[in-house]
Amino acid sequence: MRGLFLAAMSLVAALSAGAASAQVSVGPVQQTTGTFEDKFRQFEGEDWPTPTDYRSASGAPGFRYWQQKVDYDIDVSLNEATRTLTGTETVTYTNNSPDRLGYLWLLLDQQNYRRASMAERTRTVGSDTTLSVNEVVRVQRFQEWEGGFNDLKITGSDGQDLPFSITDSLLRIELPQTLGTGESFTFTISFTLPLPETNVVGGRSGYECFTKAWEDGNCIFLAAQWFPRLAVYSDYEGWHNAQFLGSGEFTLEFGDYNVSITAPADHQVSATGALQNLDVLTAAQRQRLDQARTADEPVYIVTPAEAAAAEASPARSGTRTWTFAAENVRDFAFASSRKFIWDAMGVEQDSAEHPVVMAMSFFPKEARPLWDAWSTKAVAHTLDVYNQFSITYPYPTAQSVNGPVGGMEYPMITFNGPRPLRGDDGSLTYSERTKAGLIGVIIHEVGHTYFPMIINSDERQWTWMDEGLNSFLQYQAEKLWDADFPARGEPRQIIEYMISENQVPVMTQSDSILQFGNNAYAKPATALNILRETVMGRELFDRAFREYAQRWAFKRPTPYDFFRTMEESSGMDLDWFWRGWFYSTDHVDISLDNVIAVSLESQDPEDRARAASARFEAEPESRTVVNNRGIQTVTERDPSVRDYYDETDAFTVTASQRRDAARARTAAEADANRRQALTFDDNVYRFTFSNRGGLVMPVILKLNWSDGSDEIVRIPAEVWRRNSQTVTWQHVSSRTLVSAEVDPLWETADANRANNGFPQSIQPSLVPLAPQGPQGSNRMRDDDRRVTPDSLRPRTVTP
Structure with missing residues (x-):
């Protein structure tokens, strides 16, 4: 009882102290008095997982690191008339983990097209007062069509059925006996899959048919997430069996693929891997493909004329089988159409295995002239830049395919959407924005071949690890394409998001992110750009980033492996940076509150x-003294009251x-x-800075001197280590200071430039001319009006 009494009294005391002053985080414990906040406390032992034999404290794979291997042999047929795939896959699963496994989990991501799927049941809409044409059409389509895998049958290597169960977008196979370390298990799955019409129901794959009056009626088919795939089993989570809800993408195991694709006889097929049966091409096409390996400009493999002939006279019957092989990849996708024009060029690189990579593009005539001019060249440029920043591209091909998907990536193949606009006269035109959009999306999606298709992060849990890192390198590649390219990654561009209330930390799980583009793409990309240019410098950053990519190529890194590698390789403690940019919703706002010029007082009394x-003379006179002028004082009238002190x-x-x-x-x-x-006769200047945004950052200070010169002083972020709210910093110079400015190059995403200068300046702002309001004195707004029964009537939807 005494122990309970003491515990209760301690709790009362703690609650009383907490009521007296707010708690402040200083680490794994809480302080209840004072305002000190340790922005530089270490993550180790607090928020980051403890290092193991599988993942070391340095951020490198541990000496006992392991991951599973999954090999696939697949035969699939495309039925153009029914828009359906029919396939059979034989899977060999090798258990490299130290655990015995009693069952296997597989991903059925296409199940999100089931009407009763978790993804479909939890769809939300942006407004309860409007209904768009697209929403109506999508609802109508789901009344007549339903996606997902059908006719599933699973058998073991002995031909006997294997029991399985489906939980929304996951399938569980019960193994006949547990699978031990180093053992393999082979099984076969057959299935059918109706493809979605992408422009109607959305998604990352499907088909698009050109059926308008002036179009040719043919279709493009993009197949992704099209076969049951093994879920990940990892050292840090076991089975990765989070349901697919539409946002979090696909974490997979590496393996070898042999895939035969049977398509209509006049289709061209682009796919993950290298084409094994080149005889599906004509002799002329094979010759052009060989020529393209050493060409300085893209070469047509399938010419516009050949594609136009196929479109004009579609094959009524007959098929052709294309066979592809891919080693050490984590997924497989393909595209098929008779509309495809195909061009290619070789990209030389420093690699004994793949000294030449074939950069290739597949596109319909509707994508010209944009695609022939820039697609394949953008693929080649991406390989050049990403090879410098990360690893040498390890595959034989890199492909860009035009279709209904705006942008999506798979090993060696990407789907990219931008096309020119068709005018009323049938002409095709494009804007500068469309051109930049095409180049940008190709760089981004081909870049994903590196992150996460090779550096294999968990997209469903930490989306920023593939989207953010890739967007950062996309920014570098775009600026190396054209210095004026409208790239995403400039610090000033992220300010509006960082000061908004509608944000969550970057480390938030994918399906809970509020603003996906800003959170998973733009903010981490900007953070890494600032880390490279302002905090670490290019030399340290680039060396550490390359080391991360090389350490984790064909392996599965976590955020902590990235954070630790960047610190370990560079020799910099960056916990404060990760905490501010990735774990918080603080923003940057460093204010230059005051500048004082300090000098030693002379020892001479004169x-x-x-x-x-x-x-004294510089001070203004008293208002009373000024107004009393003309009125004689006593000391002025009467000399007898004056003495030495008056004289x-x-x-x-x-x-x-x-x-x-x-x-x-x-x-x-x-x-x-x-x-x-x-x-000592130099000038001592003392600058007082306050951190109004909460996110500690280096202070970049520009000093303007009276002789017309200026200099930039870079104060490390550690200046905030003892007080993260306000600091006073000193600078000594023989010159006379005229003014000072924080972040003069706009490189830290400082949210309020009005408080960056001293003396402070008037900040310009342009505002639009508002339309004239109603005349008269009635200023009642529409939303202030009384609600009447008529105003509650539902609005008519006009599709």
Whole structure:
């Protein structure tokens, strides 16, 4: 009972202290008094997982690191008339983990097209007062069509059925006996899959048919997430069995693929891997493909004329089988259409295995002239830049395919959407924005071949690890394509998001993110750009980033492996940076509150008196004294009341002051340090900064001197280590300071430039001319009007 009493009293005391002052986080414990907040506390032992034999404290894979291997042999047929895939896959699963497995989990991501799926049941809409045409059409389509895998049948290597169950977008296979370390299990799955019409129901794959009056009626088919795939089993989570809700993408295992794709006889097929049966091409096409390997410009493999002939006279029957092989990939996708024009060029690189990578594009005539001009060249440029920043591209091909998907990536193949606009006269035109959009999306999606298709992060849990890192490198590639390219990654561009209330930390799980583009793409990309240019410098950052990519190529990194590698390789403690940019919703707002010029006072009493007199004369006179002018005072009327102090001013030096100064000089001459200090005549400037946004950052300070020169001083973020709210910093110079400015190059995403200068300046702002309001005195707004029964009637939807 005594123990319970003491515990209760301790709880009361803690609650009382908490009520008296807000708790402040200083680490794994809480303080209840004071305002100190340790922005530089270490993550180790607090928020980051403890290192293991599988993942070391340095951020590298541990000496016992393992991951599973999954190999696929697949035969699939495309039925153009029914828009359906029919397939059979034989899977060999190798258990490299130290655990015995009693069952396997597989991903059925296409199940989100089931009417009763979790993804479909939890769809939300942006407004309860409007209904768009697209929403109506989508609802109508789901009344007549339903996606997802059908006719599933699973058998073991002995031909016997294997029991399985489906939980929304996941399938569980019960193994006949547990699978031990180093053992493999082979099974076969057959299935059918209706493809969605992408422009109607959305998604990352499907089909698009050109059925308008002036179009040719043919279709493009994009197949992704099209076969049951093994879920991940990892050292840090076990089975990765989070349901697919539409946002979090696909974490998979590496393996070898052999895939045969049977398509209509006049289709061209683009796919993950290398084409094994080149005889599906004509002799002329094979010759062009060989020529393209050494060409300086893209070469047509399938010419516009050949594609136009196929479109004009579609094959009524017959099929052709394309066979592809891919080693050490984590997924497989393909595209098929008779509309495809195909061009290619070789990209040389420093690799014994793949000294030439074939950059290739597949597109319909509706994508010209944009695609012939820039698609394949953008693929080649991406390989050049990403090879410098990360690893040498390890595959034989890199492909860009035009279709209904705006942008999506798979090993060696990407789907990209931008096309020119068709005019009323049938002409095709494009804007500068469309051109930049095409180049940008190709760089981004081909870049995903590196992140996460090779550096294999968990997209469903930490979306920023593939989207953010890739968007950062996309920014670098775009700026190396054209210095004026409208790239996403400039610090000033992220300010509006960082000061908004509608944000969550970057480390938020994918399906809970509020603003996906800003949170998972733009903010981490901007953070890494600032880390490279401002915090670490290019040399340290680039070396550490390459080391991360090389360490984790064909492996599965977590955020902590990235954070630790960047610190370990560079020799910089960056916990403060990760905490501010990735774990919080703080923003950058460093204010230059005050600047004081400090100088030593002269030891000569005459000099001090003159200086004091000058300061006094610079002060304005009393308002009362000014208004009393013309009125005689007593001391002016009556000389008898005046004495020595009336005849002299307050700045007259007395004999006693001269004696005191002489004694001080004598003492100073006996003290060498004091004597040296008295010779100091430089200007000492003290700057007071306050951190109003909460996110600690380096302080970049521009100093403008009276001689017309200027300089930029870079103060490390550690200046905030003892006080993260306000600091005073000192700078000494023989020159005279005129003004100062924080973040003069706009490189830290500082949200309020009005408080960056001293003296502060008037900030310009352009505002639109508002339309004239209603005349008269009635200023009642529409939303203030009384609600009537008529106003509650539902609005008519006009599709």
